Amino acid sequence: MKSICSVCGRTQGEDNPHDDGVINRVMCANCLEYFLLLWKGREQYPEVESRQHPSFMVTVGRRLVACNTKAESALAKPLKAMAGLMCGEFLDCEKSRLPEGCGLTPHCDSCGFRRVVAETAETGLPQERVTAVLQVNRTGMPEIKNLLLSARKTGDLIELEVAGIQGFPPG
Numbered sequence: 153m154k155s156i157c158s159v160c161g162r163t164q165g166e167d168n169p170h171d172d173g174v175i176n177r178v179m180c181a182n183c184l185e186y187f188l189l190l191w192k193g194r195e196q197y198p199e200v201e202s203r204q205h206p207s208f209m210v211t212v213g214r215r216l217v218a219c220n221t222k223a224e225s226a227l228a229k230p231l232k233a234m235a236g237l238m239c240g241e242f243l244d245c246e247k248s249r250l251p252e253g254c255g256l257t258p259h260c261d262s263c264g265f266r267r268v269v270a271e272t273a274e275t276g277l278p279q280e281r282v283t284a285v286l287q288v289n290r291t292g293m294p295e296i297k298n299l300l301l302s303a304r305k306t307g308d309l310i311e312l313e314v315a316g317i318q319g320f321p322p323g
């Protein structure tokens with residue numbers, strides 16, 4: 153596995169001599185600093201914090217700006233480790249680790265996350281409990297998760313609330 157920056161594409165850390173074609177996308181220090189500065193003060197959304205389920209504030213381009221603590225515990229990562237990453241990247245979507253990356257692989261046309269964010273951004277209308285399938289791979293053992301996505305537009309961001317996830321926290 154090779155780690156590259158999700159934004160600038162620079163290789164991060166040491167190159168793994170056993171390159172298996174799997175790409176782990178992270179934020180390099182420079183890009184993270186830039187995004188945190190750009191989004192300064194936008195980490196706190198009291199209404200998002202009060203949601204019943206893990207909830208994510210993303211840009212129209214599906215990069216994470218903020219999330220609630222339920223989301224942090226569901227994914228076992230603090231916001232700081234996910235801010236700026238694309239949906240598929242912070243959700244550990246297996247397809248996002250292909251060379252094309254999140255949103256650009258042949259599988260991404262049918263991605264519920266991608267569609268729900270795009271439609272909500274375009275129409276400004278909320279969506280409730282739309283089914284989506286996520287193939288997660290954190291450990292080399294792929295896991296299929298059936299999810300329900302709700303989305304609403306908040307200013308220039310899209311809030312995605314994710315429910316019905318086995319392995320995600322109850323509630």
Ligand SMILES: [Zn+2]
Nearest residue numbers: 157160180183
């Ligand atoms: Zn970078």
